[in-house]
Amino acid sequence: MVESFFDKKTECLTILVKGRFDYSCHKMFKETFTAVSKVKSYEINLAEVSYLDSSALGMLLLLRDHAGAEKAQIRLVHVNSAVIDILKIANFHRLFDITE
Amino acid sequence: MEQVLTILIADDNPSDRILLKAILSQFGHNVISAVDGQDAIDKFDPHTIQLVCLDIKMPHKDGWEAALEIQRIAGDVFVPIVFLSGVTDPIALSNCLRIGGIDFISKPYSPALITAKLNAIVRLLVMQKTLEEQRDAMSLYNEQLLNEQDVAKVVYENITNSNCLKDPALSTIHYGTHTFNGDVILAAYKPNGGMHILLGDFTGHGLSAAIGALPLADIFFDWTKKGFLMRQIIPEINARLKGILPSNMFCSAAFIDIKVNNKSIEVWNGGLPDLLFLPQNAGKPVRFTSKNLPLGVLSADAFECQIEPMSFAPGDRLMAFSDGVYEALDLSGQMFCRSILNPLYLGEIDAEHSVNWLVQQLEQEGVLENPHDDISCLSVRLDTNIGIDSSEHEESRGHDEAPADFSFEYVLNADSLRNTDPLPYVLQILTTVPGLSSFSSQVFMILSELYSNALEHGVLKLSSDKKSSSDGFSLYYEERERRLANLRDGYVKISVKVTSDNNNRSLMLYVEDSGSGFDFQRVNYDISNTELLYNRGLALLDQLCSKLEFTKGGSAVTAHYHWQVGLAS
Known part of the structure; x- marks a missing residue:
């Protein structure tokens, strides 16, 4: 399940993922960020993600590319410990701003 | 949705049979008539008949028995069965549906009702046909895909294995x-x-x-x-x-x-x-x-x-x-x-x-x-014999006899020492020498030992004492990285000379560094002495080479390596 909300004032796109974050979310996840233009920053809320696999990591990279790679402003927020574990193994804290 | 169907009807009552045939023919359908259940089974062909209408009460197998047999013959092909009935008993009628009939038509026949039901059946048939076509296309596609995957898998396994x-x-x-x-x-x-x-x-x-x-x-x-x-x-x-x-x-x-x-x-x-x-x-x-x-x-x-x-x-x-x-x-x-x-x-x-x-x-x-x-x-x-004798077995020897005679010098100054590894390039030139490629692993071992000694102990002035404990070991490599990154002065010179004399070929590797040398007189060449890692490297070289010479106070070393061509393999 993927939901999104765009704040026009701050130009921040919030994406909320629920349940398993895997290939089944691919289409919806991609649509949420390609549908909106003029986004300055992204906030990915992972509070309700129970599991995340390597294709989810791939989707995050896809978003990062879309948002300008090194210049991208993407924050992963409310990340639970199981998911942090997976992100850490992949060393994704070097690419994204991750907070619990 | 006009479609001409071939319809098999079975009824033992001649007047009912003729009436139904007349109604169906009127709409342009082809009708085949059977006089009882067994006759219907005999005339049924799943490839030509698209619809079967069976009276329930018939001699020589009734409608239900015939229906079961016809379904068995049809197998995978979907042929709808409609029961014809003068009875109105709900249990008898529901039985018709239970054994696989899709509908029933009550007697006496009403042309309007028959038309409506036929149209519904035609729609069902069209839908069924589309599904079957899609199913067949899918399974064909899947089969092709699996075939292609099998071929690709062979290539994939050859490469990754x-x-x-x-x-x-x-x-x-x-x-x-x-x-x-x-x-x-x-x-x-x-x-x-x-x-x-x-x-x-x-x-x-x-x-x-x-x-x-x-x-x-x-x-x-x-x-x-x-x-x-x-x-x-x-x-x-x-x-x-x-x-x-x-x-x-x-x-x-x-x-x-x-x-x-x-x-x-x-x-x-x-x-x-x-x-x-x-x-x-x-x-x-x-x-x-x-x-x-x-x-x-x-x-x-x-x-x-x-x-x-x-x-x-x-x-x-x-x-x-x-x-x-x-x-x-x-x-x-x-x-x-x-x-x-x-x-x-x-x-x-x-x-x-x-x-x-x-x-x-x-x-x-x-x-x-x-x-x-x-x-x-x-x-x-983990062991020290991994990959040691492996490569020699595969190579054939004694075929290339063309003499080679050349030399070159390769000097790496600080910037290049930091950024390049010269060994693969030197090795690549040496393996072009006829016959020498069979010994490439030994040559590479000599070359890499001489080069790392020159770089680590000569230019970077690292002491190998540090390597003796496992902690010291990582410290040694951290220190090596640090000193290499900060290197501003120094050089390593690699000189190579290949000569041929009849069947005798020789390779001379000369490696000189900018360091201050070392006390080469005290080197222990006893390979069984495994205590000292540094000496161990030199002891190994001493075994591989016909002669190992130190000059310039230990900051230069020459390794002589000989091999013969024209020997039976």
């Missing part, structure tokens, strides 16, 4: 969820002894995951064979994968370099669960945590290569596995990394049997029957 996975030091397990496995295990002997091993896990599963393995394997084998070092191969693989894979695909991997000369390993981990170094006499394993991003994520200029060294004693083991193992669910639904793997992390599992133990756990917890991810694991028994 042209390696030394059968070496007795290695134990591996490899289970894929698809025809193609997104996990790869590659192993190749290095030209100067030892081995390179790579365990990789591509994003996703199946063909799309496997496709990235081809360039990966290509670079891995080619560059290892040419004598490139792990820290040169990894950035090359990363750059190639970054260039060809879509941005949501990457490869989590571990690269292991087994260096037999100084009994050490180097490990690079990018995105795989911790690798475990299991000491032979039990004890808690040392963990190599992922300190790098997976391969194919960062651009070449942002890529960093964090490598960890470790010294080993023969019999120690190194174990690596993909996240298919780490994240597998046990019977209670817990991830392996939080439950089953604990005894392994605590050092309670015997190193020698660690892979068998893991397979047992995967079996017991039902993971292998229904894997959610590709599963692979490798364990290597």
Whole structure:
């Protein structure tokens, strides 16, 4: 399940993922960020993600590319410990701003 | 939805039969008549008849019996059956539907009702036909796809398996969820002894995951064979994968370099669960945590290569596995990394049997029957004989006899010492010498020993005393990296001279450095003395070369290497 909300004032796109974050979310996840233009920053809320696999990591990279790679402003927020574990193994804290 | 059907009708009552035939023919349908149940069965052909109408009460098999038999003959072909009935008993009518009839038409016949029901049946038939066509197209497509995958699989396996996975030091397990496995295990002997091993896990599963393995394997084998070092191969693989894979695909991997000369390993981990170094006499394993991003994520200029060294004693083991193992669910639904793997992390599992133990756990917890991810694991028994005699066996000798006579000098100053590894290039030139390619592993060993002595002890002035303990060992390599990065002055000169005299060929390797030399008189060439690592290297060279000479106070060394051509192989 993927939901999104765009704040026009701050130009921040919030994406909320629920349940398993895997290939089944691919289409919806991609649509949420390609549908909106003029986004300055992204906030990915992972509070309700129970599991995340390597294709989810791939989707995050896809978003990062879309948002300008090194210049991208993407924050992963409310990340639970199981998911942090997976992100850490992949060393994704070097690419994204991750907070619990 | 006008469609002409061929309809089989069976009724023992001639007037009813003729009336129905007349009504159906009026709409343009072809009608075949049967006089009882058995006659209907005899006249039924699933390939020409699209609809069957059966009276319920008939002699020689009634409508129900005939219906069952007709359905059996039809097999996979869908032929709707409509019952004709003068009875109004709900149980008899519901029986008709229960045994597979799709509808019934009550007598006396009403042309309007028959028309309406026929139209409904035609719609059903059209829908059924579309479904069947789609089903057939799908199964044909699927069959083609599987065929193509089988062909591709052969190519894939040839490329990813042209390696030394059968070496007795290695134990591996490899289970894929698809025809193609997104996990790869590659192993190749290095030209100067030892081995390179790579365990990789591509994003996703199946063909799309496997496709990235081809360039990966290509670079891995080619560059290892040419004598490139792990820290040169990894950035090359990363750059190639970054260039060809879509941005949501990457490869989590571990690269292991087994260096037999100084009994050490180097490990690079990018995105795989911790690798475990299991000491032979039990004890808690040392963990190599992922300190790098997976391969194919960062651009070449942002890529960093964090490598960890470790010294080993023969019999120690190194174990690596993909996240298919780490994240597998046990019977209670817990991830392996939080439950089953604990005894392994605590050092309670015997190193020698660690892979068998893991397979047992995967079996017991039902993971292998229904894997959610590709599963692979490798364990290597570390020893000093890995890859030592392996390459010579394959080469043929004594065929190339053309004489060679050349020399060159290659001087690397500070900038180049920092940024390049000259050995693969020098080796590449030397292997063009007829006959010498058969001895390339020995030549490479001599060359790399002389070069690392010149660089580390001569130019960087490192003392090998530090290497004696395992802590000192990593300190030594950290110090080496630090001094190399800050190097401003110094040089290493490599001089090569190849000459031919009839069947006798000789290679002279001269390596000089800018250092202050050392007390070469005190070198102990006794190879059985394994206490001293530095001397051990020189003792090995002394065995390989016909003569080893020090000049310039020890800052220059000449190695003479001889071989003969024209000998029977």
